[in-house]
Amino acid sequence: MLFLVAALLLLGVVLGAVAHAPLGFTAVTAVVIAAWLGIFAIRERHGRRRGTTTH
Structure with missing residues (x-):
């Protein structure tokens, strides 16, 4: 809930x-x-298809 308040602020x-x-x-x-x-979004989709993590 606090996150939502901070995001709206x-x-x-x-x-x-x-x-x-x-x-x-x-x-x-x-x-x-x-x-x-x-x-x-393109990089995330491409990374997930290859099975690699981006950490």
Whole structure:
């Protein structure tokens, strides 16, 4: 439960910061984060298929 409260608090801080940032900056940052998450997902899927751990 404490984790959920901390996550919601962090989400509020991030959304507050995004609300004051220019739209172009927000869009570029969103694309960078989406690309990073996509690369991470591909690496995780590839690693699980080979049976290796990434620890």
